Structures are given as C-alpha cells and as structure tokens.
Amino acid sequence: MSVSFKYWDECADPEDMEAMWNHPEVRTEWTGAGETEGQRVHLSRDPDGQPYLTQTEMRAVAEIVTRRQFDKKLDPEMICAIAELESNRQPLAMGCDKKTNLITIGIMQVAPKVAEWIVREEDYLLFPVEEDPDILYKPFVNVYFGAAYLRWLSNFDGKIRTEEFVVRAYSGGTKKVNHKSTLPYWKRYLQVKECYLSRKQFDGPSPIEAPTFPTSPVSPSKGFDLYWDSRVSSEDMEHMWNHLDVFKEWIKSKEIRGKVRFSCNKEKKPYLSRVELRAIAEIIVSKYFSTRGINPTVLCALADVVSMRFIDGNEASTGLMGIDYSTAFWLYKEMGYRAYRVDYIEDLTNPFVSMYFGAAYLAWLSEYEGRERSLQFIFHAYISGPKNVHLEETCPKWLKFEQILARYERTKSREGSCNII
Known part of the structure; x- marks a missing residue:
C-alpha cells in the first residue's frame, strides 16, 4: 500500500477542514494539542506509527457527513461505533475476508467493489471511486460510502x-443477520455506542479536580457504576481487601465486602483515594511487571497528572491512566499483554485494566527504539507520544509530575516499607 497520511490536510478537502475547525469540540481538542488554524493539522498516531482519528474527530466527521449528505437521517453514533469496531478509527486500515478474498479498507472498512456498486446502482456520485479506489482511505470519503451502505441496509x-x-x-x-456469528458484533456495538453517547452527554467544562482528602461517599445515583465490585473482578477485589492500607481505609469508612463505594466529588464523578491508587499500582507491578523495573509510585504520579485519579478519566483521555483504546488494543494484540481483555472502550474504566495497560505502555517506552530511556523521556512520551518528545522545552506537566512523585515517595518512605520494583 502506497497511501500514507501525516496531516489531516492530506486526507481532507479544504471544505472538510473548515467544517472540522468549525466543530466546537474539534477546535478545542486541536488548539489544546497546539494546532493552529490555517496550518497543517497533525493526525494522531498509535505507538506503531499508524494514524488514527480521536473519538472527538470521529464523531465530528460522522456528524458532518450525515448532516451534509444524508439530511441527518443516519445516527452519527452508529457510524462512530462501527468505525471503532471495524478499524479502531484508523484511516489506513486494510482487511481481507479469507473466504471471499474481498478487500476492505479505511475507517469503515468499505470494500472498493461495494463502493463501486453504490455509485453505479444507488447513484451516490459524490466521489469517483471507480477511477481512484485509493480515495476510500480518506476519512470523509470512507464514512460517506459506509453511511450510504448503512442507509441502503436500513431499507433492505x-x-x-x-x-x-x-x-x-x-x-x-x-x-447472516440472524446467524450466531454476527451476535457478538452486535453486543460489542451496543457497548461502544453507549460510550459515544455517554461522552456526548457529558461533554462540557473541565472536571473539578479531585480533593486531596476523600469526601464522604455519595449515595450513588447511577447504581452499580459507583461501586468497586461492579467494575473490578472478585480476584482483584480480594487483593484490595488483603492490602493492609486499603483494608484500614475501607474499614474506617464502614465499607462492606461485596458493596464497596467509590469516593466521589460533588458532581458524583468517582475517583480513587491515593491509598487505593497506590495499592492498585503495587498489585499490578508485583503480579505482572516485577522484572521490568517499574516503580509503582511512578504509575501513581502519572495517574494523578493525566486523570486526577478519576476512574473514568477526564475530557481528554479515557480511564485512570489515560490510555487510548487503540494503544491498549495494540498492546494487547501485538505486544502480548493479555492479563486483561480490552474488547471495547468501557473496559478501560476498570481501574485495574487501565493501570495494567498504563504499566505496559510505560514498560514499552522505557526501551523505546532499543535504548534505555530516562524517566523524563518516558513521561513526555507517555503524555505526547515518543516522536513528540522535546526534553529541552520547559513542561509544566513534568514539573507537576515531579512534585506529585516526590509526595508519593515521601509517603511510602514514612511507612517504612520498600517500593515494589
């Protein structure tokens, strides 16, 4: 495959770029990442260097396409969820059906033959896919044909x-609509779509920082979502109860086995106490990374910086450790980190799952390109990607990380026990 994209401007027309900049959530995300209107906008990349759309960008493309070409008669969240399942939002993704040898490409994994049929039989004439099949790698084009096929199926x-x-x-x-082979896809689709709907519902001001000391647990208004036992496996819960500091904290707050509450801020956003956070880091490191030289306090300080200890993450990232779904899936599938499954985004709101993949990514970065890396490099790479590290630049986040790390290490030292390495 000779097609490659480094910038949005290489795979989107000027009209599309204008629409993206006019999308409020995209503008906020791009300017926050240092992009400037009128200049080329970088595509996000996974650790393997493959470009992908963020969830914000994906939803914007779906909303723009359905508004322009389908008179809002298609659900953008349906398109987003299918793109997540088909390609992890990667515009250069390519697949092949072993039984039929049918090639599929792009975000929605559209087959060129299907796109040509849609043009020929259904009169979707906006893009000359018969003359240039490679245009299907462009996000707006691919979503257009994927949406056209969905529209056709909706009136089959x-x-x-x-x-x-x-x-x-x-x-x-x-x-195969009623065949058992497509049922798992439908179930995963519902989970992914719910994540997009939840994210859309709660888009808004930045979250309030978690308090230094835990507030009294709030009576849950969202049911099981505010209980440890609903998100964490029974095995991991047993490890938590066996952790002396956690045991003391939970007993003091009158928690009971089988129904342990998360601490919540005044907006009922669940977060971890620093005792809970450190316990998870120590458990994950001791079970899965004991020979990798990872310090649990480093993981704790990272979580404090990227998510402020909110278990669902914040506006810019998912989960406790802020690990992107594409990165977690890459670590799971390609790098062999399979102690926890990561079938869909919601899995990353399990604190143990997020911590595990955060530690795995940290381990990978520590030996990036075959070289032993400094903690400062690892931190910057974790936050911005290994290809965007500029150690000579002053970084407020690095200074904050150093302060938080020192706090965790002082606390551990006062307790008179050794770090788990």
Missing part, C-alpha cells in the same frame, strides 16, 4: 429495518 428489500438488522448485516451480510 423495501422494508424499514431495525438497528440490530442493519448493524449485523453490515458485519456479516444480509444472509
């Missing part, structure tokens, strides 16, 4: 079809 055989029919048919074809 002249009947108004259910969402389940459309999604399962997109995955396996109309003949």
Whole structure:
C-alpha cells in the first residue's frame, strides 16, 4: 500500500477542514494539542506509527457527513461505533475476508467493489471511486460510502429495518443477520455506542479536580457504576481487601465486602483515594511487571497528572491512566499483554485494566527504539507520544509530575516499607 497520511490536510478537502475547525469540540481538542488554524493539522498516531482519528474527530466527521449528505437521517453514533469496531478509527486500515478474498479498507472498512456498486446502482456520485479506489482511505470519503451502505441496509428489500438488522448485516451480510456469528458484533456495538453517547452527554467544562482528602461517599445515583465490585473482578477485589492500607481505609469508612463505594466529588464523578491508587499500582507491578523495573509510585504520579485519579478519566483521555483504546488494543494484540481483555472502550474504566495497560505502555517506552530511556523521556512520551518528545522545552506537566512523585515517595518512605520494583 502506497497511501500514507501525516496531516489531516492530506486526507481532507479544504471544505472538510473548515467544517472540522468549525466543530466546537474539534477546535478545542486541536488548539489544546497546539494546532493552529490555517496550518497543517497533525493526525494522531498509535505507538506503531499508524494514524488514527480521536473519538472527538470521529464523531465530528460522522456528524458532518450525515448532516451534509444524508439530511441527518443516519445516527452519527452508529457510524462512530462501527468505525471503532471495524478499524479502531484508523484511516489506513486494510482487511481481507479469507473466504471471499474481498478487500476492505479505511475507517469503515468499505470494500472498493461495494463502493463501486453504490455509485453505479444507488447513484451516490459524490466521489469517483471507480477511477481512484485509493480515495476510500480518506476519512470523509470512507464514512460517506459506509453511511450510504448503512442507509441502503436500513431499507433492505423495501422494508424499514431495525438497528440490530442493519448493524449485523453490515458485519456479516444480509444472509447472516440472524446467524450466531454476527451476535457478538452486535453486543460489542451496543457497548461502544453507549460510550459515544455517554461522552456526548457529558461533554462540557473541565472536571473539578479531585480533593486531596476523600469526601464522604455519595449515595450513588447511577447504581452499580459507583461501586468497586461492579467494575473490578472478585480476584482483584480480594487483593484490595488483603492490602493492609486499603483494608484500614475501607474499614474506617464502614465499607462492606461485596458493596464497596467509590469516593466521589460533588458532581458524583468517582475517583480513587491515593491509598487505593497506590495499592492498585503495587498489585499490578508485583503480579505482572516485577522484572521490568517499574516503580509503582511512578504509575501513581502519572495517574494523578493525566486523570486526577478519576476512574473514568477526564475530557481528554479515557480511564485512570489515560490510555487510548487503540494503544491498549495494540498492546494487547501485538505486544502480548493479555492479563486483561480490552474488547471495547468501557473496559478501560476498570481501574485495574487501565493501570495494567498504563504499566505496559510505560514498560514499552522505557526501551523505546532499543535504548534505555530516562524517566523524563518516558513521561513526555507517555503524555505526547515518543516522536513528540522535546526534553529541552520547559513542561509544566513534568514539573507537576515531579512534585506529585516526590509526595508519593515521601509517603511510602514514612511507612517504612520498600517500593515494589
């Protein structure tokens, strides 16, 4: 494959770029990442160097395409969820069906043959895909044809079809809508779509920083979401109860086995106390990274910086350690970190899962390109990506990290026990 993109401007027309800049969430995300309107905008990249769309960018593309070409008659969240499942939002993704040898490409994994059929039979004439199949790698073009196919499926055989029919048919074809092979896809789709809907619902001002000392747990308004036991496996909960400092803290706050509450801020956003955070870091390191030289206090300080200890993450990242779903999936699939599954984004709101993949990414960065790396390099690479490290530049986040790290190390020293390395 000769197609490659480094910048958004290489895979989006000027009109598309203007629409992206006019999207409030995209503008906020891009300016926050140091992008400037009128200049080329960098595509995000996973640790393997592959470009991908952030969830904010993905939703913006889906909303723009459905508004322009489909009169808002398609659900943008459906498109986003399918893109997540098909390609992890990677515009250069390519697949091949071993049984049919059908090639699929792009964010929505559209087959060039299907796109050509849509142009020829359904009169979607906006893009000359027959003359240049490679344009399917462009996000707006790929989403356009993926959406056109979804629209066709929604009225298959002249009947108004259910969402389940459309999604399962997109995955396996109309003949396998009721086959057991497409059911797991439908279930994963529902989970991913719910994450996009939740993110859309709560988009807004930056979260309030978690207090230094835990507030009294708030009676949960969202049911099981505010309980440890609903997010964490029974095995991990047993490890937490066996951790002396956690045991003392939970007993003091009158927690009971099977129904341990998360601490919450005044907006009912659950977060970890520093005792809980350190316990998770120590458990994960001792079980899975005891020979990798990882200091649990470093993981704690990272979590404080990237998520302020909120277990769902903050506006800019997912989960406790701020690990992007694409990065976690890459670590799971390609690097062999499989102690925890990461089937969809929601998995990363489990504190143990997020900590595990955060530690795995830290381990990978510590030997980036075959060289032993300094803590300062690892921190900058964790925050901005290994190709965007500029150690000579002053970084407020690094200074904050150093302060928080010193606090965790002093606390550990006062307790008279050794760090788990």
